[in-house]
Amino acid sequence: AQSVTQLDSHVSVSEGTPVLLRCNYSSSYSPSLFWYVQHPNKGLQLLLKYTSAATLVKGINGFEAEFKKSETSFHLTKPSAHMSDAAEYFCVVSLYSSASKIIFGSGTRLSIRP
Amino acid sequence: DARVTQTPRDKVTEMGQEVTMRCQPILGHNTVFWYRQTMMQGLELLAYFRNRAPLDDSGMPKDRFSAEMPDATLATLKIQPSEPRDSAVYFCASGLHRRNEKLFFGSGTQLSVL
Numbered sequence: 430a431q432s433v434t435q436l437d438s439h440v441s442v443s444e445g446t447p448v449l450l451r452c453n454y455s456s457s458y459s460p461s462l463f464w465y466v467q468h469p470n471k472g473l474q475l476l477l478k479y480t481s482a483a484t485l486v487k488g489i490n491g492f493e494a495e496f497k498k499s500e501t502s503f504h505l506t507k508p509s510a511h512m513s514d515a516a517e518y519f520c521v522v523s524l525y526s527s528a529s530k531i532i533f534g535s536g537t538r539l540s541i542r543p
Numbered sequence: 544d545a546r547v548t549q550t551p552r553d554k555v556t557e558m559g560q561e562v563t564m565r566c567q568p569i570l571g572h573n574t575v576f577w578y579r580q581t582m583m584q585g586l587e588l589l590a591y592f593r594n595r596a597p598l599d600d601s602g603m604p605k606d607r608f609s610a611e612m613p614d615a616t617l618a619t620l621k622i623q624p625s626e627p628r629d630s631a632v633y634f635c636a637s638g639l640h641r642r643n644e645k646l647f648f649g650s651g652t653q654l655s656v657l
Contacts, residue, residue, distance in 0.1 A: 465586060467646060473578065473586055517646070523580075533648045
């Protein structure tokens with residue numbers, strides 16, 4: 430069975446400090462993993478994806494995520510937060526070979542303090 | 544637990560047939576999104592409603608796709624005629640329009656057009 434857990438519903442950091450958004454997954458097969466961002470009143474935007482290539486994935490806007498199979502984690506990080514990073518972030522897991530098994534995490538709201 | 548309900552869960556049809564997907568947003572939510580997920584394209588926004596009015600359907604092929612909200616408890620996405628390239632998972636999401644809106648996703652409709 431597949432599942433994805435975003436461990437924090439809300440994360441608040443100061444501008445200029447590092448960001449860590451946590452995601453753990455459960456999958457019987459080699460998964461594809463995605464991070465999406467949703468800015469207020471906008472649709473979802475793909476930040477980055479992991480599809481069994483390099484375990485460290487670089488995305489847009491300075492974000493990156495590391496696939497750790499031993500920990501079943503795919504945490505999203507950024508060295509220095511900007512005010513514009515305030516948004517909702519979704520971790521998504523899917524079976525690489527099938528589009529029918531796609532599960533969204535519950536989301537993490539990121540707030541940035543000036 | 545309030546949840547977004549999508550039906551059918553799976554749909555297999557032949558090319559040229561009409562397909563209707565339904566979504567019941569969470570009671571009280573006034574925004575509804577339709578997304579399509581394919582392994583090649585990732586997640587694409589098809590349509591966005593607020594208070595039952597379509598605000599953005601620029602991502603939707605207008606010649607064959609249509610999206611409506613006949614009332615606040617039902618959103619529909621129709622494809623007529625369907626084509627094999629429409630095969631994907633279609634997600635509905637609902638939310639409450641306000642600052643830092645959070646989306647809640649349905650479990651998706653897996654569409655296969657043969």
